[in-house]
Amino acid sequence: MGEGTLPVVVVGAGPVGLSAAAHLLDRGLEPLVFEVGEQAGAHVREWHHVRLFSRWAEVVDPVAEKLLALTGWTHPDPQTCPTGQEWAQRYLQPLAEVLGSRVQFGARVSGVARRGRDRVVDAGRETEPLTVHVQTAAGEQRILARAVVDASGTWGSPNPLGADGLPAVGERAAADRIAYQVPDLADPGVRARYADKRLAVAGSGHSALTALVALAELAEAAPGTHVQWLLRRGQVGDIFGGGEADQLPARGALGRRAAAAVAAGHVTTVTGFRTGAATRTGDGLVLESLDGRRLTPVDEVVALTGFRPDLSWLTELRLDLDPTLQAARALAPLIDPNVHSCGTVPPHGARELAQPEPGVFVVGMKSYGRAPTFLAMTGYEQVRSVAAALAGDHEAAERVELVLPDTGVCGGAGLFDDPTAASGAAEGGCCGPVEPAEQIAQTRA
Incomplete structure (x- = not known):
């Protein structure tokens, strides 16, 4: 079989x-999707209860919409924001059905390599196809x-909860008391787990804000509920976002609701807290x-301290990753949260995502490594460029076809996760003169 087929x-x-x-x-290329x-x-279905702060207009890929239109699919109201469940049921599932047998479910990719060559071998690497091991x-x-x-x-x-990137002492032993996603309080069993309880929420991103809002609403109905909000940074600063200045209105509204929850007294904020241990006692779990x-x-x-890429099944490929973020080396300086605290990033595509291993691209949220923020439309632009590059249309691959909404917030460099930093712009921060850039944020709240 030739490579072209x-x-x-x-x-x-x-x-x-x-x-x-x-x-x-x-x-004109043939995809084969393993899920x-x-x-x-x-x-997405695992956070089905969370409403996106992006509107339907921003979470439907235009080329995918063309495929769906052939089936009579109707685009949901472009100005409303779907939940995860709505996004999956009304868009992702129909799209997978259109793709048909090109999408295989219950298929775990356990490894990728160059056929007949481990990562050490040079000879024949440019001509041999990739081999994908699927369970x-x-x-x-x-x-x-x-x-x-x-x-x-x-x-x-x-x-993990642990501030050094490894589980805190006792974190694994307390796993039954620690959740790593926004609770679905509409589920009676989950609601009972948190109602009238002493709770701690760790994290400063949009998932944490979403949890704070939900738990504060629970506290109004169940007055015995109280939340401690643990922040690694030294001050709350601009965590609540740009409010009315945010070009994604739902994202700005989320920040305002979280700020109101804190102001109402349902949430106690603990700043500069970098968790090192979680100890069970007769009275509960003590965080130190x-x-x-x-x-x-x-x-x-x-x-809710973010996510990291699983690179374990890519070990036989030659990847050039930034040692800090574990993102593509060319992309990392553009998204580093230690520098770009307001999330500025130039639009990017195949050029920035390319790896030393020919034909290998990491896209979507995983492309950002440990950088915390991303929009679906960023991923759509990435794959538009990658598909063009694989088809040999390098002009289209280089072309920028994306404008992202501004957050309305701009902080200084080095504020990310810094327990000593205050809010506001710092010298050399992203508010200074920079190349034209766009704002990014998490796909989900």
């Missing part, structure tokens, strides 16, 4: 993976591919900071 393997049938398949088809879950958007209920398959697009995301690899501070006991912890 081999498929482009896409890993992950989430929003960006399915978008990649649509763009590849549009370019470990049993449905399209399996990870299914029927056994193991080895699929030859002309290229691999990794859109597997980071949802399955949450960061690396500086020796101990909080009053809590019953439950919600750790």
Whole structure:
């Protein structure tokens, strides 16, 4: 089989993976999508209860919409914001159905390599196809591919509660008391777990704000509920976002609601707290900071400290990753939260995402490594450029076709996760003279 007849393997049938398949088809290339879950958007469905702050107009890929239109699909109201469940059911599932047998579910990619060559061997590397090892209920398959697009995301690899990137002492032993996603309080069992309890929420991103708002509403109905909000940074600063200045109104509204929850007294803010230990006592779980501070006991912890990429199945590929963020080296300086605290990033595509291993691209949230913020439309632009590059249309691959909404916030350099930093712009921050850049934010609240 010649390389020209081999498929482009896409890993992950989430929003960006399915978008990649649509763009590849549009370019006359044959995609083959492997999804470990049993449905399209399996990870999205795990946060089904969370409403996106992006509108339908911003979470439907235009090329995917063209495919769907052939089936009579109707675009939801462009100005409303879907929940995760609505996004999966009304867009991702129909798109997967259009792609048909090109999407295989219950298929876990366990490794990718150059056929007959481990990462050390130079000879023949440019001419041999990639081989993708896939685990299914029927056994193991080895699929030859002309290229691999990794859109597997980071949802399955949450960061731990521990502030040094490793689980805090006692964190694993207390796993039954620690959740790593926004609680679904509409579920009676989940609601009972948190109602009238002493809670701690760790994190400063949009997921943490979403949890704070939900738990504050719970506290109004169940007055025995109280939340301690743990921040690693020294001050709250601009965590609540740009408010009315945010070009995504729902994102600005989320920040205002979180600020109101704190002001109402349902949430106690603890700044500069870098968790080092979690100890069970007769009165609950005691969290201790690396500086020796101990909080009053809590019953439950919600750790929303971000995600990280799983690179374990890419070890036989030659990747050039930034040692800090684990993102593509060319992309990392543009998204580093130690520098770009307001999330500025120039639009980017195949050039920035390319790896030393020919034909291998990491896209979507995983492309950002440990950088914390991302928009679906950023991923759609990435795969548009990658598909163009794989089809040999380098002019289109280089072209920028994306304008992202401004957050309305601009902070200084070095504020990310700094327990000593104050808010506001610092010398050399992203508010200074920079190349034209766009704002990014998490796909989900």
